[in-house]
Amino acid sequence: MYRKIFLLIGSLIVIISLVFYHESLLxxxxxxxxxxxxxxxxxxxxxxxxxxxxxxxxxxxxxxxYGPTLGAVIIWTGSTLASITFFSLIRYGGFHKLGTKILLKYAATKKITLLFERNAFMSITIMRMIPVIPSIIINAYAALSRVRFIIYAISSGLGKIPSMTLFAFIGHTLVTDPIELIYMVIIYAVFLSIVYSGYKFWLKKIEHRE
Incomplete structure (x- = not known):
């Protein structure tokens, strides 16, 4: 109980600080x-x-x-460390048992969760490559499930590489050659379409096999 209260108060303090000082940090x-x-x-x-x-x-x-290379390394490291921290806070902060119980309680969520757990590495890696899926949902869902920490950490880190690299390149391109941004967006859109289509096909194969 005290651990949960401490986490909530600490998180609230950091959020309030960022609300007031995020522009200064940027x-x-x-x-x-x-x-x-x-x-x-x-x-x-x-x-x-x-x-x-x-x-x-x-x-x-x-x-x-910082440029596209070092910039990509910095934001990838920051994003990966944040995801692992968030995962750890939920998994080991006293929320895991209750969350797993809820996920496995209902037939619909149970089926999805069991499928997710059996194919955790591929599922997390591909979901991370699709930036429209909120990171916090992936973090929380994985933490509340029975996915092993090491599988989550590796797959999450790998899946973040394309999007984090894109963000760094966008920032660098905006201050160097904005025209190239159009080509980058087109290439990444095609890449996401291929990844998403492949992921849907892979899921259908698994469901059909079961």
């Missing part, structure tokens, strides 16, 4: 020196864990400030 990132990348990674992690502002915007600012 400005600091945009105008700071390159050798502060470690501190920027910590800030990116906090901003991903508590998404007061959209993380793609954070990624674009970091990409513009």
């Amino acid at each position: 400005s600091w990132i945009q105008n700071n020196e390159q050798d502060r990348w470690l501190l920027v990674t910590v800030i990116a992690t906090i901003m991903s864990l508590f998404p007061v502002i959209p993380y793609p915007l954070v990624g674009s600012v970091i990409g513009a400030a």
Whole structure:
């Protein structure tokens, strides 16, 4: 009980702080020196864990400030660490047993959850590649299920690579050659279409097999 209260109060303090100071943090990132990348990674992690502002915007600012390569590494690290932290808070913060009980209580959620757990690595990896799926839903659902921590951590990290790289490249392209942004969006849209189509086909095969 005390652990849950502590987590809620701590989270509330961080969220309130970000609401009032997020613009200052973004400005600091945009105008700071390159050798502060470690501190920027910590800030990116906090901003991903508590998404007061959209993380793609954070990624674009970091990409513009640090370039596409280092920027992508920073926002990928921040986003991955935030996801693992969120997963751990739910899994080990006293919410896991209740959540699993609810997921397996109803026939519809039970079927989906069991399918998700049996194919956790592929499911999480592909869902991470589709940026329209809110990260917080994937984090919470995986944490409340019986997916092993190591499988979640690896698949989540792998799945984040394309979208985090895109955010960094968008930020860098906006300040260098905005015309290239059109080609990037088209290429990524085609990539997502292929991934999503393949994922739907794969799920149908599994359901048919069962």
